[in-house]
Amino acid sequence: MAKNFALKTAFVLLLLVSGVSAQQLPKNPLAGREVFEKEGCLNCHAVNGSGGTIGPDFGKQVFPGNDYDLLSRMWNHSQRMLLMMARTKTERPSFTGRDFHELGDFLYFIRYLGEPGNISAGKRLFTTEGCIKCHSVGRAVPGKIALDSMKIYVSPVRLAQAMWNHSIMMHRRGAARGVKLPTFSDNRFADLTAYIRSASSLKSGEEIYSYPGDPVRGEQLFKEKGCYYCHVEKPVGPKLERMRTNESVTEIAGIMWNHSGKMAEAMKTMNRSYPSFSGDEMADVISYLYFQGTPRTSGSAELGALLFKRKGCESCHQTGNQFNAPTVDRFGPFHDKDDFLAALWNHAPRMEELLLAKGKKLPDLMPNEVKSLYLFINAKTEAGK
Ligand code: HEC
Ligand code: HEC
Ligand code: HEC
Ligand code: HEC
Numbered sequence: 001m002a003k004n005f006a007l008k009t010a011f012v013l014l015l016l017v018s019g020v021s022a023q024q025l026p027k028n029p030l031a032g033r034e035v036f037e038k039e040g041c042l043n044c045h046a047v048n049g050s051g052g053t054i055g056p057d058f059g060k061q062v063f064p065g066n067d068y069d070l071l072s073r074m075w076n077h078s079q080r081m082l083l084m085m086a087r088t089k090t091e092r093p094s095f096t097g098r099d100f101h102e103l104g105d106f107l108y109f110i111r112y113l114g115e116p117g118n119i120s121a122g123k124r125l126f127t128t129e130g131c132i133k134c135h136s137v138g139r140a141v142p143g144k145i146a147l148d149s150m151k152i153y154v155s156p157v158r159l160a161q162a163m164w165n166h167s168i169m170m171h172r173r174g175a176a177r178g179v180k181l182p183t184f185s186d187n188r189f190a191d192l193t194a195y196i197r198s199a200s201s202l203k204s205g206e207e208i209y210s211y212p213g214d215p216v217r218g219e220q221l222f223k224e225k226g227c228y229y230c231h232v233e234k235p236v237g238p239k240l241e242r243m244r245t246n247e248s249v250t251e252i253a254g255i256m257w258n259h260s261g262k263m264a265e266a267m268k269t270m271n272r273s274y275p276s277f278s279g280d281e282m283a284d285v286i287s288y289l290y291f292q293g294t295p296r297t298s299g300s301a302e303l304g305a306l307l308f309k310r311k312g313c314e315s316c317h318q319t320g321n322q323f324n325a326p327t328v329d330r331f332g333p334f335h336d337k338d339d340f341l342a343a344l345w346n347h348a349p350r351m352e353e354l355l356l357a358k359g360k361k362l363p364d365l366m367p368n369e370v371k372s373l374y375l376f377i378n379a380k381t382e383a384g385k
Helices: 002-018 029-038 067-076 078-087 097-113 119-128 148-152 156-165 167-177 188-199 215-224 227-233 249-269 281-292 301-310 337-346 348-357 367-384
Strands: none
Touching: 029 097, 067 078, 067 097, 067 337, 067 367, 078 348, 097 281, 097 337, 119 188, 148 156, 148 188, 156 167, 156 188, 156 249, 156 281, 167 249, 188 249, 215 227, 215 281, 249 281, 301 367, 337 348, 337 367
C-alpha cells in the first residue's frame, strides 16, 4: 500500500515536472463502480452474473466501448429503461460529467477484467499445452522445474509475467528438447493460475493480489521498457494503434506471450535488451494497451448541425419556444464531452415526456451522431461566449 502510494506520488510529480499530458487515461478504472451502485444500475444489471437481472449483464452480454457508445446505448434503450425504473420505483439516475466519465471507464473495464479461471480446464491445459514436459506442480519431479511457489499470486498476470521474464530460457529449452512451446488464447492464463494455485504443495497462506493496473503508469513503462521504440518510433513490430488490445487482460497477456519469441529475436538483432517486468508492471502495461485500444468514434460539427435539425432538437431549442428550452448558444457551457453527455442523459426523461405529449418518440442516436452533436453544440457555445 505504502509502496504503491509512494510510486503514484512519484509519478504525479514526474508528470508535473515533464508536463506530459496524461491523455484521458484513468488512474483508477474501478472508481466508476461506486457510481454504478449509487445510481442503482446494479439493481437491474449484473456484472459477470452478480447483480440484477432486469437488464443485460455487462460482463457477458453487452460491452460498451467509449463514452459516446455508452450514451448511445443508454439513450436508445431509455424508453424501456425509464419504464422499468418507474415500475420498480427506482430513482432515475442523473449524472455529473465526472460521474459519467467514471461510469464509462468502469463499464469499459469489465471486459478487461475477464472471467475467473477454471481449475479443471487449467489442469487439462497443463498437460495438453506441454507445461508438464518441463514443469511439475504438487510434487517434485527430478529434472522438472517446480511451479509450486507461484501459488501466492492470485492474479493470472503474475503467471504471464513470470513466463514473459523467462521467455528466452523457455524458448531455448524448447528448441533444445524439440518441445513446442505453449500458445495462449481465451482465458488460459486464468485457468492455469487457478490450477497451479489449487495443486501447489506450498503451505504458505500468503496471497499477493495485484491491483487491476494503472494505465497512466503503464504508458510511462511502455516508453521506459522500449516497447514504444519498436511499436511507435521505428515500427519494427505492429503499430500501436493496430495492435489487438481490446480484449481481456489474460487475452492481452496471451497475445504478448505468443509473440515473445519473435520479439526477443528482434531485440537481439537490434541489440536491445529484453524488457523484464517486476511487481505490478506488466498489469500496468496491459491496462495501458487496453485503454489506448478504446474504439474511436468519428464525427463532425457539420454533421452535428444537420442532425440538430433532422433529429428534431431544433424544434424545441429555438428562440421563443413554449418549453423554455435554451437556444443552442445558451447551452452549457460544457467543460468537456462527458459534461455534455451527462446533461444530454439527464434531460432524456423530460424530453421524452414532452415528445410523448406530441405523440412522438425519442429519436435514436448512434455514437457518431452523439459525437457530432457535441462538436456542433460545443462550437456554438464557444462562439456564443
Ligand atoms: C429499473 C431497471 C434499470 C436500471 C435502474 C438501469 N437499467 Fe439499464 N437497462 C434496463 C433494461 C430493462 C434494459 C434493456 C432495455 C431494452 O431492451 O430496450 C437496459 C439497457 C441498458 C443499456 C443498453 C444495453 C445494450 O443492449 O446496448 C445500457 C448501456 C444500460 N442499460 C445502462 C444502464 C446504466 C449505466 C444504469 C445506471 C445509471 C442503468 N442502466 C440502470 C434496466 C435498468
Ligand atoms: C520446453 C520446456 C518448457 C515448457 C514446455 C514450459 N516451460 Fe516454463 N520454463 C521453462 C524454463 C527453462 C524456465 C526457466 C527456468 C529458470 O530460468 O530458472 C521456465 C520458467 C517458467 C516460469 C517461471 C518460474 C519462476 O519460478 O519464476 C513459469 C511460471 C513457467 N515457466 C510456466 C510455464 C507454463 C504455465 C507452461 C505451459 C503453459 C510452461 N511453463 C511450459 C521451460 C518450459
Ligand atoms: C525490438 C523490438 C520490439 C520491442 C522492444 C517490443 N516489441 Fe512487441 N513486437 C515486436 C515484433 C517484431 C512483433 C511482431 C512479432 C510477430 O509477428 O510474431 C511484436 C508484437 C507485439 C504484440 C502483438 C501485437 C498484435 O496485435 O499481434 C504486442 C501486444 C506487443 N508486441 C507488445 C509489446 C510490449 C508491451 C513491449 C514492451 C514490453 C514490446 N512489445 C516490445 C517487436 C518489439
Ligand atoms: C420536446 C422538446 C425538446 C427536444 C425535442 C429536445 N430538447 Fe433538449 N431540452 C429541452 C428542454 C425543455 C430543456 C431544458 C432542460 C430540461 O428541462 O431538461 C432541454 C435541455 C437540453 C440540454 C441541456 C442544456 C444545458 O445547458 O444543460 C441539452 C444538452 C439538450 N437539451 C440537447 C438536446 C438535443 C441534442 C436534442 C436533439 C437530439 C434535444 N435536446 C431535443 C427540450 C427538448
